[in-house]
Amino acid sequence: MSESEQEFQDRVEKLCEDIFGFLFPSALRTAIRLDVPDHLAKGPRTAAELAELNGANAAYLERVLRYLATRNVFREDEAGRFHMTPEAELFRSDAQPSLRDFALVAAHEVVLGAAARLYDGVVKGKTVFEDVHGVGLFEYMSGNPEFAQSFDKGMSAFSDTENPVIAASYEFPAGATVVDVGGGRGGLLRSVLEQHEGVKGILLDRDHVVAGHMLDVPELAGRWEAVGGDFLESVPAGGDYYVIKHVLHNWSEEDGLRILDACRRAMAEGGRILVVDAVIPRDNAFHPGKTQDLMMMPIVDGQELTKEGFQALFAKAGFKLTRIIDTPSHSSIVEGITE
Ligand SMILES: C[S@@+](CC[C@H](N)C(=O)[O-])C[C@H]1O[C@@H](n2cnc3c(N)ncnc32)[C@H](O)[C@@H]1O
Known part of the structure; x- marks a missing residue:
């Protein structure tokens, strides 16, 4: 049966929504920067009432919120008042966990500017971040503390949504020492220590990141x-376990091997490597790791790997892949022992 005119129109319109998909992150970031989720958490308001509170142009703000309501972020009633939705709740500054900081950095001009040049990266087989900003991502952050802070808070916010379930997905025995390599502000390590009695932890990251760590709570005293x-x-x-979560995908294979090599040299006898990342399935289905993989392309030279990719990387680094443990998040724990 040939496609009806209506079906054709529907298909075109759906594709056009995807073509305009770049607008969603910018609209969301705008609403968050204008504190709309925090204001609406106190009660429904019209765009004009919100504009009184945040200094925006009411008519422009209304257009942004009307669009976001089509994505279930906010809901407009017949009187023109906007309400919170379960999705909008995740963008409140006091939500636990909150996606606020993650949404802010994902649509930051520094990221979008590089993403707009994806084509150049695909032709060259290399990230365009350096072409756009003059230096690589991490060096850029050293010279731009405002963006660095936004990036670190964004990563930490995203991680907080998955850290507890990842920590619960692996049996760390009492007495073990877990080293979280590039562990950010310590969210995963904190979950590991909270959930596994008698385990000790070491957080390693760059100085300015470690300075803002979240391990200093009375319940964990003396264990980190x-x-x-x-x-x-x-x-x-x-250490007995070297956890590397969402780090290898930031680096070229050469640098990834340097990180794995540093872990292999440092670990206690019988130690294990636990890489926590998406393991990309070979199918056509949606998988957040495939989106995350594309997100890496304009900003860093790393990538997400398939199971075979991990096996090959581990072999080059002197590890044997022993298990892949799925977790309730889209990240898996890829375990290896030294060969
Ligand atoms: C994408 S974040 C992942 C953070 C954390 N593991 C998580 O899952 O939330 C990558 C981390 O690597 C850290 N990092 C980058 N270069 C580093 C280096 N040369 N030495 C130590 N840490 C580094 C960053 O500061 C950042 O915290």
Whole structure:
């Protein structure tokens, strides 16, 4: 049966929505920067009432909110008042966990400017971040503390949504020392220590990131250390488990091997490597890891890997892949032992 005119129109309109998909992150970031979720959390308001509170242009703001309501972020009633929705709740500054900081950095001009040049990266087989901003992502952050802070908070916010279920997906035995390599502000390590009695932890990240860590809570006293350093050079020695979560996908294979090598040299005898990342399935189905993989392309030289990709990377680094443990999040735990 041939396609009806209506079906054709529907298909075109759906594709056009995807073509305009770049507008959603910008509209969301605008609403968050104008504190709309926090204001609406106190009760429904019209765009004019919101504009009184945040200084925006009421007519422009109304158009942004009307569009976001088509994506279930906010709901407009017949009197023109906007309400919170379960999706909007996730963007409140006091939500636990909150996607606010993640949405803010994902649509930051620094990221979108590079993403607009995806074509150049695909032709060159290399990230365009350096072409656009003059230096690589992490060096850029060293010279731009405002963006660096936004990036670190965004990563931490995203991680908070999955850290507890990842920590619960692996049996860390009492007495073990877990080193979180590039562990950000320590969200995963905190979940590991909270959920596994008698385990000790060491957080390693860059100095300015470790400075803002979240491990200093009375319940975990005496069970952790926070260390500033460079994982391309060395990582703290003597650990039983070296967790590397959402780090390898930021680096070229050469640098990824340097990080794995630093872990292999540092680990106690019988130690294990636990890479936590998406494992990309070979199918046509939606998988958040496929989107995340594309997100890496304009900003860093890393990528998400398939199971075979992890096996090959581990072999080059002197590890044998022993298990892939799925978790309730889209990230899996890829476990390896030294060969
Ligand atoms: C994408 S974030 C992942 C953070 C954390 N593991 C998580 O899952 O939320 C990558 C981390 O690597 C850290 N990093 C980048 N270069 C580093 C280096 N040379 N040495 C140590 N940490 C580094 C960053 O500061 C950042 O916290």
